[in-house]
Amino acid sequence: MTTTDIHPPARGPRDYGRPGWFARAEGWLDERGKGAWIAAMVVGFIVFWPIGLALLAYMIWSKRMFNKSRNSDWSCGDRHSRHHAARAAMRSSGNTAFDAYKTETLRRLEDEQKSFEDFLERLREAKDKAEFDQFMNDRATKSQPPTDNGTGPEGAPNAA
Secondary structure, eight states: OOHHHHSOOOOOTTOOSSOOHHHHHHHHHHHHOHHHHHHHHHHHHHHOHHHHHHHHHHHHHTTTTTOOOOSSOTTTHHHHHHHHHHHHHHSOOSOHHHHHHHHHHHHHHHHHHHHHHHHHHHHHHHHHHHHHHHHHHHHHHHHSOOOOSSBOGGGOBOOO
């Protein structure tokens, strides 16, 4: 038995080999999702209200409370998952036939997405034009003075 078995080496302020208890707890809660954070906050309020308040403040400050992403890196959110998916899509699987199929499928999907976005843009432009034309027609109708040719409404003679 050596002295290192009895006394573990001292960790200095710059020894980042193993994360502290707070970082481990944060990682554990992140792996389990937002529900675990909320449960920890409720338990904190029950045990000692300043602990629950501190957890609530930390969740708001670190944006864990309002982010809808379920991955472990909540602070990056959707941007992170899209970037990760794009990198994974470009990575080779080692099977050339599958990689060719994947490349062709991704290209086809990008073309379909572009054409759909173009269609939506044309649809918005058509709707905007129809609304503008309706506005101009309504405006033209309201600005015309009523014509009085001796008849009342529905062509009935005036009782004057």
